[in-house]
Amino acid sequence: MSFFKSSQPVRQPDVLTSEAAVAPHALIAFRNIEKSYAHGTSRTYVLRRINVDIKDGEFVSIMGPSGAGKSTLLHIIGMHDSAWTGEYYFLDQPVHKLAAKDRARLHKQHIGFVFQSYHLLDHLTVYENLDIPLSYRDIKKGERESLVGDILDKFSIVGKKDLYPNQLSGGQQQLVAVARAVISSPKVILADEPTGNLHSSQGREIMELFKKLNESGTTIIQVTHSEANAAYGSRVINLRDGWIVDE
Ligand SMILES: Nc1ncnc2c1ncn2[C@@H]1O[C@H](COP(=O)(O)OP(=O)(O)OP(=O)(O)O)[C@@H](O)[C@H]1O
Numbered sequence: 580m581s582f583f584k585s586s587q588p589v590r591q592p593d594v595l596t597s598e599a600a601v602a603p604h605a606l607i608a609f610r611n612i613e614k615s616y617a618h619g620t621s622r623t624y625v626l627r628r629i630n631v632d633i634k635d636g637e638f639v640s641i642m643g644p645s646g647a648g649k650s651t652l653l654h655i656i657g658m659h660d661s662a663w664t665g666e667y668y669f670l671d672q673p674v675h676k677l678a679a680k681d682r683a684r685l686h687k688q689h690i691g692f693v694f695q696s697y698h699l700l701d702h703l704t705v706y707e708n709l710d711i712p713l714s715y716r717d718i719k720k721g722e723r724e725s726l727v728g729d730i731l732d733k734f735s736i737v738g739k740k741d742l743y744p745n746q747l748s749g750g751q752q753q754l755v756a757v758a759r760a761v762i763s764s765p766k767v768i769l770a771d772e773p774t775g776n777l778h779s780s781q782g783r784e785i786m787e788l789f790k791k792l793n794e795s796g797t798t799i800i801q802v803t804h805s806e807a808n809a810a811y812g813s814r815v816i817n818l819r820d821g822w823i824v825d826e
């Protein structure tokens with residue numbers, strides 16, 4: 580994949596590094612992160628010795644075959660998953676040491692997440708789903724209404740605002756999921772195959788949006804099977820069977 584600018588090759592220290600070794604400007608630093616599932620007496624590893632630094636303002640694509648651990652990795656970064664070992668620093672805070680409520684506060688404040696399977700709240704309308712991330716912030720009601728109005732407009736889904744997720748097509752749900760991730764202008768956007776269900780021109784629009792957000796300082800980490808989508812970013816992390824591999 581020579582056309583990807585790999586300005587920041589993935590570092591893989593041989594030894595378990597200590598807290599002092601975290602790069603000073605890393606937004607996200609993983610030190611020896613591992614995740615496994617127990618089956619009776621045996622254990623299956625889905626992430627192995629993951630050491631990676633992602634700087635503020637990067638646009639990173641995570642690629643690899645199905646089952647390689649891409650979603651698992653993204654969910655750990657997004658702090659939805661806490662069943663792993665190793666050290667994870669986010670904005671210099673040791674996530675591995677934080678209490679659940681402090682982790683929740685940190686990700687609600689800074690991270691917008693597009694789930695591979697959308698995860699819209701079924702009992703809320705499109706409008707209400709989009710308002711949720713704003714409710715985590717200290718934003719006045721009038722401003723929330725105008726932000727939701729703007730994003731509905733931007734994503735051309737104004738006519739769907741009072742519908743529930745099960746009244747939308749798969750692609751429309753995906754658009755709402757992306758809109759929900761970006762609406763509160765989070766510091767980091769994590770997106771798991773954000774265009775998988777979209778028409779190619781809509782997919783390109785989402786990538787153009789991510790590119791614009793990245794140019795204005797947002798860190799983007801996307802999982803993608805698409806080399807065209809990865810080309811919007813500046814760096815690729817390749818996963819195989821839970822390991823980071825160089826290509
Ligand atoms: N609850 C579980 N118990 C055992 N193994 C699991 C469990 N959940 C996930 N896995 C395994 O973790 C591995 C990684 O899954 P993950 O969803 O991260 O893959 P992925 O790279 O995102 O794949 P895809 O491209 O298909 O989305 C898979 O082999 C999967 O079977």
Ligand SMILES: [Mg+2]
Pocket residue numbers: 649650651695771
């Ligand atoms: Mg996945």
